[in-house]
Amino acid sequence: SSVRGEVVFSDVYFSYEENGNEVGDTLEEISFTANPGETIALVGPTGAGKTTLIQLLSRFYEPSRGTITVDGRDIRTIRRDSLRSQMAFVLQESFLFQGTIRDNIRFGRLDATDAEVEEAAKLANAHSFIVRMPGGYDKVLGADGGGISQGQRQLLAIARAILADPSILVLDEATSSIDTVTEIKIQEGLQWLMQGRTSFVIAHRLNTIRQADKILVLKEGRLIEQGSHEELLRRHGFYHSLYHG
Ligand code: GTP
Ligand code: MG
CATH class of the missing domain: 3.40.50.300 (P-loop containing nucleotide triphosphate hydrolases)
Structure with a gap:
């Protein structure tokens, strides 16, 4: 049947709670579409909300506002085990x-x-x-x-x-040093794995980011820029400043 793995965030907000109190918005106004099979790179400074965004996708947490759909279905209407079976995680x-x-x-x-x-x-x-x-x-x-x-x-x-x-893959790229031979093996294995699946990559390697179909740039809980590497560089915005140090 049809290709699977479309993910749409529509105006998603999220706040962590501490002792029953919300501590201010950790994610605000997050809207984007991941088309089936695309590679989406999540970038942004530490604390920007990259991991939190992924945790909303897997329903580890629920948005306080907005909707997330997978293949057109609101994920709140999908059973957790069924949702999880559509996803695989390769974390650090x-x-x-x-x-x-x-x-x-x-x-x-x-x-x-x-x-x-x-x-x-x-x-x-x-x-x-x-x-x-x-x-x-x-x-x-x-x-x-x-x-x-x-x-x-x-x-x-x-x-x-x-x-x-799975139709959806979540990858948290390693930051720790891994020997070159193993790193090449990992990259080859990942290339095979990511083919034909929608992949969200919390990306640290510049190569991964450049090759992504779409880069989501998060800063202080907001999605401040999105687009391909070339598109974002042309904007001369935050991504451009990250990229050029
Ligand atoms: P790095 O992994 O360091 O690159 O950051 P990140 O972009 O993945 O940020 P993350 O989503 O982990 O955190 C976003 C914000 O939420 C930060 O201000 C964190 O301090 C805060 N945060 C993360 N986890 C928790 C939690 O379990 N409880 C509370 N109260 N705050 C959290
Ligand atoms: Mg993180």
Whole structure:
């Protein structure tokens, strides 16, 4: 049927509450459209509201005003588990648990066969490091995924997301240093993963930002600019000043 993964924010506001009191708007007047398959980069200073915006999309929090739709449906009318199954998250602190590597990847889709788990790991560029470890896919990771490197965790998170096959992907790009070889593997795995899916990337790498279909520039909870890299540079606004330091 039709391509999926359209996301529309219409005049969305959000405030955190502390001791039952709202603490002022964290996000104000957020409106944008992510077309199916587009890559949307979220940029802006620390505290601008990038993570909060993503948490509204997954209904971890609810907007105080405005609506968010996915494929034309208000997300408040979509069951949480159904909404979550349309999304996959590759975060800096990917939530690995105590268990085998195989089960950690399978968490993306619990009914996946061993062959499907390994296929996803191959597409994510994770297979080669897994089979080189003692135990391979049956190696047991410690609590919090202890026993593997930061870069390897990301490769496992990518494999898990490929297995989940979501229409919407949320990616929080690593800021910590990852060795060049692993970084290339991650980028290749991500390229495969992001193809044909709507991707929201909290972006730190300039390359990712430049290649995005749309950049959302957040500042103090407001969406102050949106457009492609070239469009935003031409405006000589906040993005231009970020980009030129
Ligand atoms: P970085 O990840 O540092 O780049 O920032 P961000 O753009 O992701 O900002 P984030 O959405 O995390 O925060 C936006 C604003 O909300 C900031 O002023 C935060 O201090 C505030 N904030 C974030 N989480 C909470 C929370 O759980 N409670 C409260 N009261 N405020 C929060
Ligand atoms: Mg954040």
